[in-house]
Structures are given as structure tokens and as C-alpha cells.
Amino acid sequence: MERAQDVETAGQAASAAGGVATEETTPTGVFGRPLHAPPRRPLPRIRFHRIDLLVATGYLALAATVLSGQWRDTDSGYLIKSGQDQTMWEWFFAVTAHSVATLRNPLGTDLQNFPAGVNMMANTASFGVGVPLTPVTLLFGPTVTFVLVLTLGLAGTAFAWYRLFSRELVDLRVAAGIGGLFCGFAPAMISHASAHPNFVVLALLPIIAGQLIRMARRALVRERIIDTARSAHDGAERQRGGVMSGWDRPRRRVRDAVALGLLVALQIALGEEPLLIFALAFGLFALVYYSHAPRTAGRVLRGITPTVALAGVITMMLTEIPLWWQFFGPQSYRSIDHGPMGNDVDALVQFPSESLGGVFSPGQNVAINPTEQNAYFGWPLLLLVVITVALLWRDRVVRAAGAVIAVFGVLSLGAVATIGKKSTGIELPWRWAEHVPLLNTVLETRLTMAAIPAIAAVLALATERAVTTWKQSAVDWKPLAWFGVLACALLPLTPTILPVTNRAPTPEFFADRTVRRYVTDGSVVMVPPPRPPDARALRWQADADFAFPLAGGYFVGPTGTTKKGIYGPDTRPTTALLVSAQDTGAVPPIDADTRMLALDDLRFWQADVLVLPATPNGDVLRETVTQLLGYAPTRVQDVWLWDVHPLR
Known part of the structure; x- marks a missing residue:
């Protein structure tokens, strides 16, 4: 293991430099591990102790148990407490796979919120798992990808923290196992496992922490060896150069920078908000950890700053295009006003x-x-x-x-x-x-x-x-x-099994892709259009293999000239009218102005057809749209359909 090898190298270097192992001259540890601790039997990084494999299996079994309700029914099962977020995430995975398979730009799409589209980078699409799991999504469907990501996320996060604790914090694997168990299955993790893969797949964060800790340790050892060598005789100084060549050579620093840059770039592709929270917390941890020894902190900071700066450059090179798209591309936004969202x-x-x-x-x-x-x-x-x-x-x-x-x-x-x-x-x-x-x-x-x-x-x-x-x-x-x-x-x-319900099947009109016969270059307008409280149409679109774009949807996008982010599109007059009719169960008053606004909305959406599937207060919605358009719909399989091509 690298920690043991680092210790041995440090000891050899100190001996060569003529140093004496005392409390003052021996390098102190980072994250609680003293560098003069007895080295463990070094193992290649790619190998795991049998206990590690047992711990990983236990974490995976627990994660699969927590999500067993969804695993038992990946066709119609739906995590009850996800609201509409499971539908949204399944759509993210499905549209990412569709973009990869059809060689389209995955960073943005107009398949939702047509014609303006959606900025996928600004919508936590988690390309870091969505792109690699494209074959799974295409073969087994987005629900399998969704539950697989959540399961591996819980288990992987737990195991990654266990590995960090066992390598850098404690010698007792039981203690590390308890720490990893809490990190992977804490209440917040189980809560997010109902809906938010970006806050469940957090395994890279402890790996990033481990990389920074090893960089800090090496920087501290370099500084201590240099100080010791400066006070030694000339022969020891010459020997120091030979020993330090393996410890302080530029190639090692470049390798550290490349590793850190790749890790951070990949975490950006998984979730930026967890990375921001982690960075703030890790910074505070380091500040307090070194508060008793500011000189030591200065040495560490001097030692790792060039490497971290190079890692930052590498990260920016790897993420420049996606980040530009996120903050300056089509449908980007500057900030989002969540309102009060603090813990009680x-x-x-x-x-x-x-x-x-x-x-x-x-x-x-x-x-x-x-x-x-x-x-x-x-x-x-x-x-x-x-x-x-x-x-x-x-x-x-x-x-x-x-x-x-x-x-x-x-x-x-x-x-x-x-x-x-x-x-x-x-x-x-x-x-x-x-x-x-x-x-x-x-x-x-x-x-x-x-x-x-x-x-x-x-x-x-x-x-x-x-x-x-x-x-x-x-x-x-x-x-x-x-x-x-x-x-x-x-x-x-102790987490319980996340509850699952059955969701209604996709209407045959979409499931067998009959919809293709009614769509040319325009959109399908659901009655009412999909929105954050009801995003079922996103699944129907995915089941139809994205044969048509949708008006409306569930995403985060800009509103008005301020480019402040909101959930869903700006509410169009016709959307508000149809939602009101469904909620109240009464046909609203419709006059010439209302019809004119509806016509403007249909032209804005570039609508080909309006589709009304089975839904609460469906009769009221059918009558409302009929009065708006002035003609009755056609029954096609299990939906009502208004062909609005002539109105465009």
C-alpha cells in the first residue's frame, strides 16, 4: 500500500540525510496517521484484503436490500417518495443514451421544452454514469439504470469511505467498517436514494480526499527532509539528492496533478453540488486540523500548491466545454431562487x-x-x-x-x-x-x-x-x-426497504409508437403539458424511443431577462387554463381572447397534435380543448387527439 511505501521512503531519506528520528524531526502524519508508524505489509493498490471484499459484499447486499422493492419490479415499480424526480432522472438517463446512440450532442436537447429545449449540463444529468451506462439503458431501460446507479452509489460510497478510513485514519478494519457504513447509509443517503443519484454516487469524494492527503504527506516529508539535509554535512546533502529523486521528482508531482484533475473532472460529471459542499468541508477540516501548527500548515500549503494548481488547469481543460455550456450555453441560467430551504x-x-x-x-x-x-x-x-x-x-x-x-x-x-x-x-x-x-x-x-x-x-x-x-x-x-x-x-x-408503488402503463399510442404517424417536424402537446407536479409524459416519450419532442416538461431553465432559474418552463396561458380545468373539474370561461392566446401558444410550441390520455377530469379537459379549437377530437387507440397542423 502507498502509505507503507511512503513511510519506508521517508525513513530511508531521513537516514540518508543524517536525520535523527525525534518528535521534532520525524514527519507528523496527515489525517491522524504518524509517518513513523510501523509500516504495514505493502500491497499493490489494485488488490484488496479478503476482509475488504467481505465488507464490500456486505455494503452491496445492504444497498440491494434497501432498494429491493424497485429491483423486484423494474417494469412498473416506482419509488413512492420520489415524487416526479424518478421520472425526471429516468428521462435524463434515457435521453443521454439516445444522444450517444444517435451521435447527438448530449449537453443540450429540444426533446423537452420544445422549441427552446433544455440545458442538460445545468440539470444535473450525471453524465459520469449516464454515458458509461448507455448500453444498460438501451438494453434494459432507464429504470434499470436508475436503480443500478442508486444501488452501486450507496455501496460504492460506503466502501470508498471505508477504504479511506482504513488507509489513513484507523488500523482496525471494524472501526473503518463502521465509519464506511454510516457514510454510505446515513439518513440523508437513504433519503436521496429515493430520487437523487447525484447525491448518492459520492464514492469519488473520499478518493479525492485520499489523493489530497497523500499529496500533503509527501509535501511535508519533502520539507522535513530538506530542512534536515541543510543542517547535515556535504556528503549527506549529495546523498539526499539521490534519495529525493524518487520522492520529489517532477514526474511524481505531475502524476499527482493528473490524478487529482481527472478525479475532480469526473466528479463534476457526476454532481457539482456535492463537490462544492465537500470542498468547503474539507477546507474547514484542514484549517482546524493544522490550526495548532501554522508553520506546518504553511509547509504543506507550499508543497501542494503547484500540484493543485496544475490539477486545476487539467480539470478546466477537461471540463471547459461542458462548463461553458452550463453557464453560457442555450437555456443556461445564472442562479436559482429556491426560497427558504433550511433544516428545521x-x-x-x-x-x-x-x-x-x-x-x-x-x-x-x-x-x-x-x-x-x-x-x-x-x-x-x-x-x-x-x-x-x-x-x-x-x-x-x-x-x-x-x-x-x-x-x-x-x-x-x-x-x-x-x-x-x-x-x-x-x-x-x-x-x-x-x-x-x-x-x-x-x-x-x-x-x-x-x-x-x-x-x-x-x-x-x-x-x-x-x-x-x-x-x-x-x-x-x-x-x-x-x-x-x-x-x-x-x-x-437502520434503513428500511424504500416503499414502491405501481405506476400506470404507458398509453398504447406511445408504447407502440403510433404517434410517429401524426408528428412531422413539430411537437406533441399533452393535455395538459407536462410540468414538475406531473411529468409522466417524459416516460411515455422515452418509451416511444423519442419519436417526437414535447412541449413543457420537468427541468430547470431560465425565466425572463434576468435568466434566473425556475423548475419547468414559463407558464403559458393555455397551460394555466388546462391545469385549472383539471384541478377544479370545471370548464373555464372561454372567449375570443382565450382562443387567440391558445392559438399563439400552439404556434409557439410548433404543435402538430394535442393528445389527451386517460387522466383525472379527462372529460372536462376534452370539452375545454374542444371549445378552444372549435372542433372535436379523434379517438386513436387509448388517447384523444386533435390534429392542429392546419393551425400552424
């Missing part, structure tokens, strides 16, 4: 709904929606973490982790604190942070996800400390007490 204080101490604690001790529903239970750590775990951080405060990792938990927990509460959905009027730091560019696009409730690996690190360190104490004295009751308390804290957070 009660959300910090309650149990998540999809957990054993949520089943047996449900609390008030204070989440902004079922897929955003980003805190919900439960009071037993929070109490345990507070006490553990206090007891282990002298440990630098624990102090840094505690700072991340506290700072991001407060930021996640939003601009004004609320308790039980009632505003307290107390202004919080997010009131000022939300005006910072990029930060103003983040849902503040998601900032608590930065606390997940920090909590996991505290639990892992405390577990190793307990086992070490038990090995020293088998009659000591403290280790047993720790595991008992840990079980009481984590057991209520």
Missing part, C-alpha cells in the same frame, strides 16, 4: 421516516420534502457524538471533525432558525452566505451532508480507541459500554 432544528434530532426509529418513534414532518431528510441523525447519535468529541478533544482529527459538524450543522438551518415549522426570528449565518455566488444555488438543508463523514470519523476513532483499551485490559467495562451505546445510537437509524 427538530430535523437534527428526529429519526428519518425510512428507518426503524422512524417506524417506531415517528416525529413531526419537518423536512422540506421526503427526499430531503438531510439531517435526521436522531438524538441518541447526536448526544453520543457530542460526548465523544468532548472526551477525545485532544485528538486533532476529532477537533477538526467536530468543527465541521458544528459549522455545517448551523449553516444548514438556513437564514432564520425554525423549530417545529415555526420561525424563531433568530437570524443565522446563512443569511449572509446565501448571497455568495455558487453558494446561492445550494439547498442549505443539504449542507448537513458534510457532517456525515465527520461523524463517521469520530465513530471510527472512538471504536478503535475502545478496542485498544479492551486489548490492554480484558476486564475493563468501558469498551463494552462503548459498543452498547454505539448500537443504541445507530440501531434506530
Whole structure:
């Protein structure tokens, strides 16, 4: 393993330079591991210990169990709590595969929101998994891709953090396994597993952290060796040059920069918001970790800055076109106004709904929606973490982790604190942070996800400390007490199987692609057009192999001249009219002005046909459209159809 090899190289270099291994001259570790620790048996990076494979299998089995309801029925099963997000994500995967298969630009498409289209880069399409899994999507359908990504995301994130903890934080694999388990299956992860692959596939974040930690360690060792060599005799100085050639050669720095640049670029292709939150949290962690030794921090910073700068250049080279498209391309937007999206204080101490604690001790529903239970750590775990951080405060990792938990927990509460959905009027730091560019696009409730690996690190360190104490004295009751308390804290957070319902089948008119006979170069206008509260038509379009573009849809795009982002398109008069008719169950008043607005909308959409499938208050909608157009529809298979070619 690289950590052991680094230690051996450092020792050889120090010896060659004439250094003496003392507390002051021996390089201190990064992320809690001293560089003078006894090296482990080096293993090639591509190999895994048998225990690692066992841990990975366990994580995968748990992830498959959590999503077993969806796995059992990938044809008509639908995760209940996803709202319309599962439909949206399946469409993202389907249209990405369609673009790749037909050699079209995947960064933008007019198959939704016709004719303006959708900026896919500005819509978290996760090309990092959508493009590689194109064969899966084409062979088995987007639902299989969706549930596969979620399953591998949960298990992969857990295992990646386990590997980081076992390599850089603790020696005890059980402790690392507990940390990885919490990182992969924390309440926020299970909540997002109903709808948001971009917040579930987070395995690259600990890999990026590991890369930065190794770079920092090598930079620190370089600085220490150079200092030692400067005080040594000339012969040692010459020897230092030979030893350092393997440690400090430019090729190594370039290799580090390329690896980091590739990792960050790939994470951008998976999800930018998690990367931003991670970067802020990791920066705070490092700041607190090195706060006791500013000179050491300066040495590390000097050592890694050139490499990080080169990695940034590489990342920009790899992502220049996609990022330009996202921020300046067609249908791009500058920011998005989410409104108040902070965590309720009660959300910090309650149990998540999809957990054993949520089943047996449900609390008030204070989440902004079922897929955003980003805190919900439960009071037993929070109490345990507070006490553990206090007891282990002298440990630098624990102090840094505690700072991340506290700072991001407060930021996640939003601009004004609320308790039980009632505003307290107390202004919080997010009131000022939300005006910072990029930060103003983040849902503040998601900032608590930065606390997940920090909590996991505290639990892992405390577990190793307990086992070490038990090995020293088998009659000591403290280790047993720790595991008992840990079980009481984590057991209520055990995830349950995510509930699934059956969705209605795709209308035959789309499923057998009869729609092709009625569409030329225009769009299909559903009655009413798809929108964020009802995006079913996106699935029907995918089932028809994207034989037609859709007016309306579910996406994020710009509105007005300010280019502020909103969910769905600007509401057209005809859309508002049809939605009102469906919601009220009554035909609205229709006059000449209403008909003129409808005609303008049809021309804007470049509509070929209006299609009314089976839907609530379908009779009211049919009568409304008939009065708007002045003629009755035709029944084609299982839909009503108005041919509006002559009106264009």
C-alpha cells in the first residue's frame, strides 16, 4: 500500500540525510496517521484484503436490500417518495443514451421544452454514469439504470469511505467498517436514494480526499527532509539528492496533478453540488486540523500548491466545454431562487421516516420534502457524538471533525432558525452566505451532508480507541459500554426497504409508437403539458424511443431577462387554463381572447397534435380543448387527439 511505501521512503531519506528520528524531526502524519508508524505489509493498490471484499459484499447486499422493492419490479415499480424526480432522472438517463446512440450532442436537447429545449449540463444529468451506462439503458431501460446507479452509489460510497478510513485514519478494519457504513447509509443517503443519484454516487469524494492527503504527506516529508539535509554535512546533502529523486521528482508531482484533475473532472460529471459542499468541508477540516501548527500548515500549503494548481488547469481543460455550456450555453441560467430551504432544528434530532426509529418513534414532518431528510441523525447519535468529541478533544482529527459538524450543522438551518415549522426570528449565518455566488444555488438543508463523514470519523476513532483499551485490559467495562451505546445510537437509524408503488402503463399510442404517424417536424402537446407536479409524459416519450419532442416538461431553465432559474418552463396561458380545468373539474370561461392566446401558444410550441390520455377530469379537459379549437377530437387507440397542423 502507498502509505507503507511512503513511510519506508521517508525513513530511508531521513537516514540518508543524517536525520535523527525525534518528535521534532520525524514527519507528523496527515489525517491522524504518524509517518513513523510501523509500516504495514505493502500491497499493490489494485488488490484488496479478503476482509475488504467481505465488507464490500456486505455494503452491496445492504444497498440491494434497501432498494429491493424497485429491483423486484423494474417494469412498473416506482419509488413512492420520489415524487416526479424518478421520472425526471429516468428521462435524463434515457435521453443521454439516445444522444450517444444517435451521435447527438448530449449537453443540450429540444426533446423537452420544445422549441427552446433544455440545458442538460445545468440539470444535473450525471453524465459520469449516464454515458458509461448507455448500453444498460438501451438494453434494459432507464429504470434499470436508475436503480443500478442508486444501488452501486450507496455501496460504492460506503466502501470508498471505508477504504479511506482504513488507509489513513484507523488500523482496525471494524472501526473503518463502521465509519464506511454510516457514510454510505446515513439518513440523508437513504433519503436521496429515493430520487437523487447525484447525491448518492459520492464514492469519488473520499478518493479525492485520499489523493489530497497523500499529496500533503509527501509535501511535508519533502520539507522535513530538506530542512534536515541543510543542517547535515556535504556528503549527506549529495546523498539526499539521490534519495529525493524518487520522492520529489517532477514526474511524481505531475502524476499527482493528473490524478487529482481527472478525479475532480469526473466528479463534476457526476454532481457539482456535492463537490462544492465537500470542498468547503474539507477546507474547514484542514484549517482546524493544522490550526495548532501554522508553520506546518504553511509547509504543506507550499508543497501542494503547484500540484493543485496544475490539477486545476487539467480539470478546466477537461471540463471547459461542458462548463461553458452550463453557464453560457442555450437555456443556461445564472442562479436559482429556491426560497427558504433550511433544516428545521427538530430535523437534527428526529429519526428519518425510512428507518426503524422512524417506524417506531415517528416525529413531526419537518423536512422540506421526503427526499430531503438531510439531517435526521436522531438524538441518541447526536448526544453520543457530542460526548465523544468532548472526551477525545485532544485528538486533532476529532477537533477538526467536530468543527465541521458544528459549522455545517448551523449553516444548514438556513437564514432564520425554525423549530417545529415555526420561525424563531433568530437570524443565522446563512443569511449572509446565501448571497455568495455558487453558494446561492445550494439547498442549505443539504449542507448537513458534510457532517456525515465527520461523524463517521469520530465513530471510527472512538471504536478503535475502545478496542485498544479492551486489548490492554480484558476486564475493563468501558469498551463494552462503548459498543452498547454505539448500537443504541445507530440501531434506530437502520434503513428500511424504500416503499414502491405501481405506476400506470404507458398509453398504447406511445408504447407502440403510433404517434410517429401524426408528428412531422413539430411537437406533441399533452393535455395538459407536462410540468414538475406531473411529468409522466417524459416516460411515455422515452418509451416511444423519442419519436417526437414535447412541449413543457420537468427541468430547470431560465425565466425572463434576468435568466434566473425556475423548475419547468414559463407558464403559458393555455397551460394555466388546462391545469385549472383539471384541478377544479370545471370548464373555464372561454372567449375570443382565450382562443387567440391558445392559438399563439400552439404556434409557439410548433404543435402538430394535442393528445389527451386517460387522466383525472379527462372529460372536462376534452370539452375545454374542444371549445378552444372549435372542433372535436379523434379517438386513436387509448388517447384523444386533435390534429392542429392546419393551425400552424
